[in-house]
Each structure stands twice: as C-alpha cells, then as structure tokens.
Amino acid sequence: MSSTRTVTTIGLEGSANKLGIGIVRHTYDAKDLDPWDPNNPAEPKNVDVLANVRDTYNPPPGQGFLPRDTAAHHRDHIIRLIKLAFSDAKLTHKDLDAVAFTQGPGMGAPLSTVAMVARTISQLWGLPLIGVNHCIGHIEMGRAITGANNPVVLYVSGGNTQVIAYSRQKYRIFGETLDIAIGNCLDRFARVIMLPNDPSPGYNIEQYAKRGKKLADLPYTVKGMDVSFSGMLSFVEQLAKNDSSKRTKKQKTRNNNSSSSSSSKNAGEASIDQSSQEKEPEYTAEDLCFSLQETMFAMLVETTERAMAHIGASEVLIVGGVGCNLRLQEMMGDMAKQRGGKVFATDERFCIDNGIMIAHAGALSFATGFKTPIDKSRITQRFRTDQVHVAWRT
C-alpha cells in the first residue's frame, strides 16, 4: 500500500446568523501531494468529518437578524463552540494543519467577528490561515457528501441564488437572482405572517405549504437565465395583508353588530365587505406559503434545466440552506428524471451553513499550496463564486 498523508483543518463559518465550527480530515496518497503538480491536481481519497457544531441566532417572530445583534451572538458563542468541536473530534490544536475561515460573501459584522478569532488562533497556534469563499464551501461540501461528479449546481440560500457549472478551474455563474435571494424572500414572507424563526423560517414555511390547497397566481419572473423574486414578495405580502385586514375588519363589524344596535353605516360596510370577499378568492397563510414555494421553485427548475441542456449535464446538485427543502428536491428530481439524470442533495447538517464546508474547501485549497497572509485576510461582503481559482480540479 502506498503511504498516505492527512490534512486536518478547522473551519470557522459565520457569514450570516449561523455560527458553525467544523473539523475535517483529508487523506491523500502521499505521491499526489508531494510534489504537488498543478497540471494534475489531486482531490483527497477520503474526507472524514470529525466535528460539526453549530449555533444559530434566532430573533423573535416578525423580526430579521440584524448585523450588530448577529455579531454579538457570534462573539458570545464562538469560543465555546471551538472547544466543543475539539472535544467532539477528540483532538487538540496540535493535531491541526490549518485554520480556514469564511472571508466572504456575507454580512460584514458577523464575518469580521469570526475572522478576528480565526486570525488570532492561527497566530497563537502557528498555523496557516486559509480564507474561503462561502459559495465554494457549499459547492465542494455538496460534491464530497453526495459524490456528484460534475453536476450543475443550484445554490439557494438566504443570501444567494445561483445556477453554477464548473468549467476550466472556475465555478461559473450561469444564472442568478437579479434582486433578492430566494431564502431572503421566504424569510421576509415568514415575518409578514409571523411564523417563528426557530428552527428556521424556511422550514416553517415548508410545513405550512404542505397544508396549502389553493394556488395563487403569483408573478413568475424568469429573464433569460436569471430570476427575480422581489416582485413576487411584494405581491404575496399584499395578498397576505389584505387577507388579514379583511379578517379583522369582518370581526370588528361583527362585534359592533352584536354589541350595539347596528347603525346602518356599519351594516352597509359589512355587506360591501362580504360581497368583495365572494369575488376575490381568499387565501389562507398555508395557501400562500404553498403558492410561493411552487412558483419560486418552478422558476429555479426552469433555469437549472436550461443550464443542464446547455452544458449537457444530467446531474443536479442542490446546496445552500433552501436546498434542504424537500419540495424543491422533489420538483428538481422530477425534472432531472425526465432528462435521464438525477438530483443530489444533502440534509440540514451540510446544507445549512456549517463550519465543515469551510474546513473542507479550505483544506482543498491548502493542499494546492494556497495560504492567506494575515494582512491580506480582510473580509469582503461581496466575493463572487467565479472569482475563485479552483486549483484542486482539472
């Protein structure tokens, strides 16, 4: 048997409201790494997840997570989580080869908080620092877990919506959202109908959507390979608000009628109200969640299918927080099946932001000789997927 070499990396992720720490061990054939040949790059034989811990900042229902509060959450929990990751992995920092952290994209204050700790431990422990693009983390983790070889990647999360395919050492963006991300749209709608943020707004919408029956006609916006969600959000918010205001108005009129001798004015209003309700179909919150999901996911299936046709791929890999939505996986699966392919997806441990994906992607680039000097480790809120040189793939 040929000799092997291992690379053990800790990854720190905190670009949004999840704080994740992961430790991963890569096993290479020694001859693949030493000397490393850029013309014949190697990927590890084995990827072992040694620890994967996460703590999510959840604001109360009706509120989003603000950068300042999220950064404070990360500050409060990061040291505890790092200790927990080491005890889960049964390792100490002496077993590590590198420290990887999310350099971007994401929210400035939370990114900066986590980067600060990454820089400090890398200096304390004398380990190289590896800045990782968050999107690349998702893609590489999805590939490693599912074994998808060269898929079209649909990256759907709270901050990103991209259809991606690999070509010549870059993950190229085929299509993306022109305004807000799909997860952002879902989160904001969850706020309007006051769904809790625990465990996640998207999960709660998914549960509501299962009970939805009536499909509302929402604006379906696909422009070439790109999609747009902000118009749909305004539209569905309006439907939800009309609905709830109608309901309270109806109740009020009813109360007035029963408590006092009803004035003719009130009675008139009530009758107008009722007649308008008969004309317009009324949607429950469950119906709206259902309609929102169906319409948005259909848009993504359309653009993903077009990307597959374009590059002749039959596999789809769904990554990102929204990727653990089973309805999205089902719709994408139907499309892929019709094209003689299949869909790959991971569960919430790897779909939702985590430290493992950062450790994994960091380790891949570290094995190619990549390092981020401390003075070049500045975080960046905008960091496109196609800016990264994917040196570890041919």
Added chain:
Amino acid sequence: MHSSSESECSDSDQQLSATHYDAKLPYTSDICLPFNSEKLASIAKNSIDADPEINPDRVHRYLSVENGDLIVNFECDSLKTLRVSINAFMDMVILVTQTMIHLDD
C-alpha cells in the same frame, strides 16, 4: 490583557497625536492596552488591523505595539463617530483577549 492604565503610555500618546493630526478629524483619543507579552500584543494588532475601518474618511485608526502595549489612536470627524469606533474596537479587543485566554496553551 489587563485593564488599561493611562499613566503607563502617556508619553507615547502625545507623539501619536502629533504625527497624525488632521484638521478635518479633530476628535481624537488614544488608548493603551498592556498585554502579557510583545508577541500577544502583536497578534492582537494583526488580528484587528486586517479589517480596516468602514468609514476611512470619517475615522482614522492607527494601531501600534510598543513594549508589550497595544496602542490605538483614533481621529474622528465627530464625537459620535469617535464613540462608535472606540466601542467597536473594544468589542474586538475583548474578543481577541478572550480567545487568547481560553484557546492558548
């Protein structure tokens, strides 16, 4: 990693203010934080300095290390930005020192 003591660094304060004085940023403050060693103070400086201030035209932040002290000098365009910058800086210093206390050998 101990609480700051103004007296220890008073002579370097004046020097810093004199070298960087900018008429558009009249509100200044100098803070000196003693660390256990020159090495730890440098680690803190490197960790914090990598991310620049968000409003470079309204806040100037200079970090330096002298005899195991982390010295920071702020120049701001208003008292409010000075207060906000010092607050943010203190949060960072606390995080870095906590990391040193809990995760160093």
